[in-house]
Amino acid sequence: LSSLEYLDLSNNNLSVVPKGLPRNLVLLHLEKNAISSIPGDALTSVRNLEYLLLHNNKLRSRSIHPMAFQGLKKLHTLHLYNNLLERVPRGLPRRAKTLMLLHNFISEINRNDLSLLYTLTELNLSYNKLTNLKIHRDAFRKLRILETLDLSGNSLHAVPMGLPHSLQVLEIKNNQLSLIPDGVLTGMQKLQKLILSDNKLKLNSVYQGAWMELSALTVSDLQRHWSDYAC
Secondary structure (H helix, E strand, O other), rough: OOOEEEEEOOOOOOOOOOOOOOOOOEEEEOOOOOOOOOOOOOOOOOOOOOOOEHHHOOHHHHHHHOOOOOOOOOOOOEEEEOOOOOOOOOOOOOOOOEEOOOOOOOOOOOOOOOOOOOOOOOEEOOOOOOOOHHHHOOOOOOOOOEEEOOOOOOOEEEEEOOOOOOOEEEEEOOOOOOOOOOOOOOOOOOOOEEOOOOOOOOHHEEEEHHHHHHHOEEEEEEOOOOOOHOO
């Protein structure tokens, strides 16, 4: 099948990414299987792959070979949500633009977990097990063109430090936020949308002048958590 560009193997009972895939694939659906591992050589033939959908499987970080995505220089969209990932997998595709890691069990982001993903523009880490103590303050330092970051549904008590100044959309709803630390929003002159609803913020939780720094902000959702303290 040398001309095949689209292959849908979703909703089956695959336990591993199959080998011998057609080499000209652009889009590969493998979601909703029982895939628990990705061998190092399973994807070596599909060097034209741009979209890889692996959500709703049984993948753990340690079961994804560090070389599994090597050579996939065109891969820009990777869906790994609704798996069993306990940390950001090693060896993620370096040209990725969209990385979906939501609804896993990721509890920490170390200094170098994201350091090679220079081209990311969208990162979704919502509904994991993240806390402020387990996010290294330099974890996002290399994501210099990241536009959208979603950290909703974790256990954060403060807006994390060291977020990219390139952000246009930041969502941290449904956490335990009670603090916006001094200077955490400094330099975010491109931020257009900030969603902080369903947290524990009070009027004095935000440092003075924080909102003045967000000159491009057009949407701000602070619903619910302010109303409890309005009186």
